[in-house]
Amino acid sequence: MKVSYNELQGLCRKAFCAMGFEDGDASDAADMVAWMQLYELSGLAALGRGLDFLLEDQGEQPAELIYSDGDLAVLDSHGASVLKSSTLALELGFAKARARGLAVIKIRHCHNRQLIMGYLARLAGRGMNVTAFWRNAQAPDTAAQAPAGEQATDTPLIEQVVGFRAGSPVPEIRVYAVHEVPEENEPNDGVTLIMANHVDLLPSLRSEYQLDLLARHQESDLLACRERAMRDGIEVDDALWARLKHLATRLLVESGDASRSGAGAGTLDTD
Amino acid sequence: MRREDLASRLSDVEQRLRLRAPDEVMGLERLGSLHASRLSFVRSLVRQMARQRWQISTTRFDLDAEGHGVAIYRLQTPQARYHGVIFSQPLDAAARSDRVIAEAWDVTFGVVEGDVDDSLLEQMAANVPLQEAGRQHPRLLVLSRANRSLRNFAAFLDALSAGRQPDPAWLTRVGYLYRTTAVYGNGKFGIADFDRLKHNPDFQRPFSAQMLAVYLLRHFSIEQIEHMARARAPDGAVAMAAPLRRYLGIGNSTGLGMAPFLINHPQLIQRWVESREKALAQVSGQVPGEPERQRLVTLVARAERHLAETLTEDSEQSARNQEIASALPAVRAWLEQVPLAEELWQELIDWSRQTLSLEAQELIHTLLLELYPEIVDPFEDQMGVEEGLELTPDMPLVRLKQLIETHYDWALRHDFGDPDERYWFWYRSVEKEEPRLGVRGAEPGADRELKLAIAPRVADTHGVIDDFLSAHPRALVVEFLIHHPRHKDIIRRIQSMAETPFGEIRANLWAREMKPMHLLRTKLSFFGASRFDPKSARWVRITLFQGAPLVEELNAEPSDLIDFDDWSFPLEPGQNAEGTLSEPHATPRQHAGVSS
Numbered sequence: 001m002k003v004s005y006n007e008l009q010g011l012c013r014k015a016f017c018a019m020g021f022e023d024g025d026a027s028d029a030a031d032m033v034a035w036m037q038l039y040e041l042s043g044l045a046a047l048g049r050g051l052d053f054l055l056e057d058q059g060e061q062p063a064e065l066i067y068s069d070g071d072l073a074v075l076d077s078h079g080a081s082v083l084k085s086s087t088l089a090l091e092l093g094f095a096k097a098r099a100r101g102l103a104v105i106k107i108r109h110c111h112n113r114q115l116i117m118g119y120l121a122r123l124a125g126r127g128m129n130v131t132a133f134w135r136n137a138q139a140p141d142t143a144a145q146a147p148a149g150e151q152a153t154d155t156p157l158i159e160q161v162v163g164f165r166a167g168s169p170v171p172e173i174r175v176y177a178v179h180e181v182p183e184e185n186e187p188n189d190g191v192t193l194i195m196a197n198h199v200d201l202l203p204s205l206r207s208e209y210q211l212d213l214l215a216r217h218q219e220s221d222l223l224a225c226r227e228r229a230m231r232d233g234i235e236v237d238d239a240l241w242a243r244l245k246h247l248a249t250r251l252l253v254e255s256g257d258a259s260r261s262g263a264g265a266g267t268l269d270t271d
Numbered sequence: 272m273r274r275e276d277l278a279s280r281l282s283d284v285e286q287r288l289r290l291r292a293p294d295e296v297m298g299l300e301r302l303g304s305l306h307a308s309r310l311s312f313v314r315s316l317v318r319q320m321a322r323q324r325w326q327i328s329t330t331r332f333d334l335d336a337e338g339h340g341v342a343i344y345r346l347q348t349p350q351a352r353y354h355g356v357i358f359s360q361p362l363d364a365a366a367r368s369d370r371v372i373a374e375a376w377d378v379t380f381g382v383v384e385g386d387v388d389d390s391l392l393e394q395m396a397a398n399v400p401l402q403e404a405g406r407q408h409p410r411l412l413v414l415s416r417a418n419r420s421l422r423n424f425a426a427f428l429d430a431l432s433a434g435r436q437p438d439p440a441w442l443t444r445v446g447y448l449y450r451t452t453a454v455y456g457n458g459k460f461g462i463a464d465f466d467r468l469k470h471n472p473d474f475q476r477p478f479s480a481q482m483l484a485v486y487l488l489r490h491f492s493i494e495q496i497e498h499m500a501r502a503r504a505p506d507g508a509v510a511m512a513a514p515l516r517r518y519l520g521i522g523n524s525t526g527l528g529m530a531p532f533l534i535n536h537p538q539l540i541q542r543w544v545e546s547r548e549k550a551l552a553q554v555s556g557q558v559p560g561e562p563e564r565q566r567l568v569t570l571v572a573r574a575e576r577h578l579a580e581t582l583t584e585d586s587e588q589s590a591r592n593q594e595i596a597s598a599l600p601a602v603r604a605w606l607e608q609v610p611l612a613e614e615l616w617q618e619l620i621d622w623s624r625q626t627l628s629l630e631a632q633e634l635i636h637t638l639l640l641e642l643y644p645e646i647v648d649p650f651e652d653q654m655g656v657e658e659g660l661e662l663t664p665d666m667p668l669v670r671l672k673q674l675i676e677t678h679y680d681w682a683l684r685h686d687f688g689d690p691d692e693r694y695w696f697w698y699r700s701v702e703k704e705e706p707r708l709g710v711r712g713a714e715p716g717a718d719r720e721l722k723l724a725i726a727p728r729v730a731d732t733h734g735v736i737d738d739f740l741s742a743h744p745r746a747l748v749v750e751f752l753i754h755h756p757r758h759k760d761i762i763r764r765i766q767s768m769a770e771t772p773f774g775e776i777r778a779n780l781w782a783r784e785m786k787p788m789h790l791l792r793t794k795l796s797f798f799g800a801s802r803f804d805p806k807s808a809r810w811v812r813i814t815l816f817q818g819a820p821l822v823e824e825l826n827a828e829p830s831d832l833i834d835f836d837d838w839s840f841p842l843e844p845g846q847n848a849e850g851t852l853s854e855p856h857a858t859p860r861q862h863a864g865v866s867s
Binding site for chain 2: 001231251
């Protein structure tokens with residue numbers, strides 16, 4: 001079915017609130033999912049994959065600051081979804097980059113990393129150049145984004161890099177498979193971010209190694225997605241939509257006579 | 272010389288010096304005393320339609336004798352074409368409810384961007400009548416519904432089909448044939464996002480597409496009842512006389528559902544209130560001549576009679592109306608007696624602040640705005656804003672604390688431990704998510720409270736910041752938040768709003784003495800509502816577009832735009848013994864049911 005952007009954002013926010021997210025986290029998470037979906041980057045599919053995990057993850061432990069100096073910080077999300085745990089780490093990076101010109105932030109042990117892009121868009125909107133990198137990325141949902149003939153047949157190690165220019169609403173994204181896997185290849189569930197006040201850090205693939213480009217999203221493609229979404233609505237999966245709606249009902253209060261009169265009107269208006 | 276030729280804009284500095292203090296402006300009771308003004312959205316829309324020569328035509332009018340069927344209106348602007356599509360259907364009396372929990376209505380309608388072909392019409396016919404339960408098309412800009420005022424409908428149909436004009440007093444009691452119960456925009460139920468209209472010069476102002484939908488419904492209500500009268504008495508029926516058509520508005524029934532919008536869009540509220548206040552500051556510094564003084568006297572007299580003709584069963588609102596109506600003769604006397612000083616308008620504002628009720632004071636402000644269209648009207652382009660609350664993570668925490676104490680001092684004045692200061696909680700019901708108020712500790716649902724009360728949240732955060740600073744005096748906001756992430760939302764709001772004085776309603780929305788009606792009226796006044804008729808402390812009926820120019824007058828491309836726009840505080844048309852209707856005159860008079 002098709003929904004509007006505002007509808008998608010609103011339902012996600014309610015669903016996240018119902019899942020126990022604090023208000024600020026719920027609206028940020030909703031913005032992150034809706035942003036991905038707006039640009040046809042499968043935000044809802046990513047949420048759908050992580051939903052059970054989110055529902056089980058009732059841990060209240062916030063992201064922990066492991067190390068911090070003037071322009072570098074390492075945080076541990078303790079396996080939480082980036083929807084719940086990444087925004088303050090990103091804000092810390094933003095603060096450091098503003099003070100020092102460039103900052104590096106490592107968020108260890110986080111889940112649903114794709115979804116971090118929506119918040120990076122916000123930082124870019126506030127004038128920051130941002131690049132995020134992660135390894136062991138999810139393979140793209142469709143191969144349609146990959147240039148013909150470049151699709152990988154086996155993908156032993158997938159890396160993803162996302163770069164926003166300051167002020168740009170959309171990033172450049174590259175997802176690629178590395179065939180010559182380095183010896184040191186511990187599973188990595190972190191994200192590394194570089195933020196720079198004055199220098200843009202857009203991804204540009206250059207390597208001695210053999211790479212297969214799995215997905216490449218250019219700024220202009222993404223802007224066209226947005227235009228399409230505003231014109232035609234945003235496609236969502238019916239079952240996931242129903243599930244989010246059902247979750248959101250947890251916030252609603254049962255109705256009785258007292259409550260019905262709490263709205264302040266009668267129920268019939270035959271005047 | 273035209274009135275506005277005498278006007279000249281004040282410098283930014285003088286404008287700033289003349290702005291009223293936010294503590295005064297943003298008090299809930301004062302906001303709840305606002306009247307519609309020339310910056311209200313219905314007024315802006317009518318001006319825009321006239322200025323840009325918008326044309327409205329009927330492209331389909333398939334109604335049966337009972338008025339049921341489909342009507343489609345085409346709107347042509349210089350930019351684009353739109354269509355208003357209205358479905359009218361029988362409604363069981365037992366299902367006629369204004370509340371959001373209703374599931375059927377007399378009419379349902381939408382405004383479509385572009386043309387309506389058969390497939391779109393089919394899709395709309397299957398979904399628009401279902402409203403929230405339907406899946407709406409992304410080319411719909413507005414989705415709405417309305418119910419008949421049965422008494423007015425019957426009286427008008429009887430009169431017109433009997434070949435006579437209905438008594439205008441019907442519209443003085445209830446100013447419409449139809450009352451909308453929700454007018455949805457911005458992506459609700461699948462319709463177009465507001466974002467899509469941001470660069471569309473036709474509807475980029477807040478709520479302008481919604482107001483257009485209501486205006487089209489008004490036109491439909493006239494055409495429909497005339498059609499029904501003709502069907503009932505093909506030879507004897509008459510059309511509604513122009514003064515009566517003009518005196519016919521569209522009602523709106525509104526409950527607590529409006530409250531969350533006011534709290535959740537502080538940047539927009541800031542723009543609305545700031546624009547009005549800046550316009551008032553400009554006007555207060557104008558040097559009046561005798562024509563302006565006389566014009567204001569005339570406007571006061573018209574408002575006085577309009578208020579005398581505003582009937583409500585609500586005793587509190589009735590008392591407020593009477594209080595203003597009885598104060599206005601003194602205002603006219605003051606205006607006629609004081610010397611024509613350069614600072615006359617500022618003196619009037621100061622005098623009214625000392626002597627008049629809040630509602631009367633705000634009425635004077637609204638009328639002053641009428642005097643200087645050239646100064647006031649440009650502010651209508653300032654009413655919209657790109658919304659977005661953002662953190663400033665590198666702000667020193669001590670600076671944030673200072674900001675709270677300086678700009679949110681109003682939030683720190685309450686003792687939230689006092690049961691009367693934490694009496695209410697806001698929530699959404701399972702019944703169509705209708706917003707409601709419950710008594711904390713006495714009714715279920717406080718655990719699922721909507722966080723609309725900003726003051727207690729600010730106070731809570733201020734306390735936690737205070738503690739944190741004693742151990743970390745040089746901390747940044749982001750460092751505080753990493754330790755206390757639950758405060759992110761409110762800190763983002765404080766940081767974004769601190770420098771904008773008119774965004775926050777300065778009240779404790781938990782307090783037992785808080786009156787939700789004030790919240791509703793705040794928003795409705797910016798829409799352009801008149802005839803506030805509270806049905807309880809949480810439910811109000813109002814009228815929109817009463818007195819507004821008609822579609823045929825718009826289509827005739829008026830040459831005098833000032834005159835075309837002069838329709839605030841509409842008055843009941845006169846009717847002679849033969850039943851002939853005439854344009855009203857603004858002579859103050861007594862009206863049955865209201866003494867002054």
